[in-house]
Amino acid sequence: MIRKLIVPFFVLFLTSTFLHADQTSDAKIVLSKYLEAQKVFDTTVMSDLMHPEALEQFKNVISDAFNGSKSDLAKSEILPLFKVGTVEDYRKLSSKEAYKRFFDFVASAQPELRKLMNASNFSIVNENLNNDIAYMTCLMTLNINGQTINKNVVQKLKLNNGNWMLLLAEDAEASIAGIAFRYK
Secondary structure, three states: OHHHHHHHHHHHHHHHEEEEEEEEHHHHHHHHHHHHHHHOOHHHHHHHHHOHHHHHHHHHHHHHHHHOOOOHHHHHHHHHHHHHOHHHHHHOOOOOHHHHHHHHHHHHHHHHHHHHHHOOOOEEEEEEOOOOOOEEEEEEEEEEOOOEEEEEEEEEEEEOEEEEOOOOOOOHHHHHHHHHOOOO
């Protein structure tokens, strides 16, 4: 009886192992696409690879800034970043379009950052899958004024309708928390 159960159990174990490997490989492919797009500031691809929850989180923090006690300051500083004239125009943007416009602004306002990112290197050094979240550790290598800087970044991806998509990185979450605090 036990022998009859061993073979199906072993097949199930191998299948789940391969499925896990395929899922992390798919997440790795998506992250690699995002990193390549980030190097050249292809904001369309970057936006397309973001998880809808991350895009909503990003847009909502900006939208909330317009309701805070410093809403006039928020309007004067934030609206130009998105190339809109009013809060209503901002709210009409999809979350994906708001994210894209923000990074379009960054790319145009910071040409030195574009050059720096274009010359950067990324390598995925570790991947870990936990249910519908993939944790990818990347080593980012930058050359700043002749000095090589290495930074480990943990990027989370989450399944959305069977596809891996990026969540906001820790640095991005810290930045939007700063925005929320500034315009409170």
